Amino acid sequence: MASRSDIPGHGTSGVGVIEIGVGELAIAEAPAVLMTPALGSCVGVTLWDPIKRRGAMAHVMLPTQTGAAPSANLDRFADHAIPSMVDGLVSLGSLRMRLVAKMAGGSAMFRADTVLASVGERNIVVVKEQLELLRIPLIAEDTGGSHARTIELDLETGVLVVRSYVYGIKEL
Numbered sequence: 001m002a003s004r005s006d007i008p009g010h011g012t013s014g015v016g017v018i019e020i021g022v023g024e025l026a027i028a029e030a031p032a033v034l035m036t037p038a039l040g041s042c043v044g045v046t047l048w049d050p051i052k053r054r055g056a057m058a059h060v061m062l063p064t065q066t067g068a069a070p071s072a073n074l075d076r077f078a079d080h081a082i083p084s085m086v087d088g089l090v091s092l093g094s095l096r097m098r099l100v101a102k103m104a105g106g107s108a109m110f111r112a113d114t115v116l117a118s119v120g121e122r123n124i125v126v127v128k129e130q131l132e133l134l135r136i137p138l139i140a141e142d143t144g145g146s147h148a149r150t151i152e153l154d155l156e157t158g159v160l161v162v163r164s165y166v167y168g169i170k171e172l
Contacts, residue, residue, distance in 0.1 A: 016031070016032050016033070017032070017033045017034075017035050017152070018032055018033070018034050018035065019035050019036065019037070020034060020035065020036040020044075020057050020058070020059050021036070021059065022042065022059050022061060022076070023059060023060075023061050023073050023075055023076030024058070024059055024075055024076075025056060025057065025058035025059070025075050025081050025084065025085055026056065026057055027054070027055070027056040027085065027088045027089060027092070028054070028055065028056075028155060029052070029053060029054045029055075029155060030053035030054070030154075030155040030156040031155065031156055032155050033152050033153065033154050033155065034046065034055060034056070034057035034152070034153045034155065035057075035150070035151065035152040035153075036057060036059040036150070036151055037150040038148050038150060039059070039104060039105030039106075039107075039148060039149045039150065039151065040105070040107050040109040040120070040148050041105070041106065041107055041108070041109050041118060041119040041120035041123065042059055042060055042061050042105050042106075042120075042123065043060045043078070043103055043104070043105040043106045043120070043123040043124060043127050043143070044057060044058070044059055044060070044103060044104050044105050044149070044151045045057065045058045045060055045078070045081065045082060045085070045101065045102075045103045045127055046101060046102045046103065046151070046153045046160055047085050047086065047089060047099050047100070047101050047136065048099065048100055048101075048102075048153065048155070048158045049089060049094040049095070049098050049099055050098065050100070050158055051094075051095075051098055052092075052093065052094050052098075053155055053156060053158075054089060054092060054094055054155065055089075055153055055155045055158070056085035056088060056089055057085075057151075057153055058075065058081035058082065058084075058085055059076075060076065060077070060078045060081055060082075060105075060123055060127060061076040061077070061123075062076060062077050062078070062119065062123065063077070063078050063079065063119075063122045063123050063125070063126035063127075064077055064078065064079045064126060065077040065079055065080055078123060078126040078127045078130055079126060079130060082127065082130040082131065082134065082136075083130065083134065086099065086134055086136065096134070096135070096136070097135075099136050100136070100137055100139045100158070101131050101136045101137065101138045101139065102138070102139060102140040102141065102153070102160040102172050103124075103127055103138065103140075103141045103142075103143060104141065104142040104143060104149050104151045104160065104162045104172070105120065105123070105143060105149055105151075106120035106121065106123050106124040106127075106143040106144055107120050107143075107144065107145050107146050107147055107148065107149075108120055108121070108144070108145075108146050109146065109148070120143075120144070121144075124143050124144070140160065140172035141172070142162045142170060142172060145166075147164050147165070147166040147167070148164060148165070149162050149163065149164045150162075150163045150164075151163070159171050159172070160172040
């Protein structure tokens, strides 16, 4: 877990932003902000503990690790990343029953995505299945469509800011 002094960009006048890249996840505590840019068909999944003001974010690329190479980065798969985030938060003292989830992304970014179930749609379905299996309530989402999003989770408040060129800024 990142401590306040480990957070890139954290100075005396601002909050540190921890950027999560494609296929990555991170766990941190307030006053940090977790951010992942350019979600297209990928899904940004967040978990937040309102008592500890601690949370996690994953930039999920694909729904399941089925058929993945043994050397694959498993954090890019929904069926691995979500349980891993829950385990990480619980190991730090968060109670599973306190965790709440929010998500954004899962767009149909390519013309071929409209013919068959898009990667984005499959990501959304598997994220929701994983949350249900783990009994983590999904309290807000901004998913689907055909536009990219950038998300930021403020660990102080639990607010998920969703930015897109198409729809501007939303707070979930």
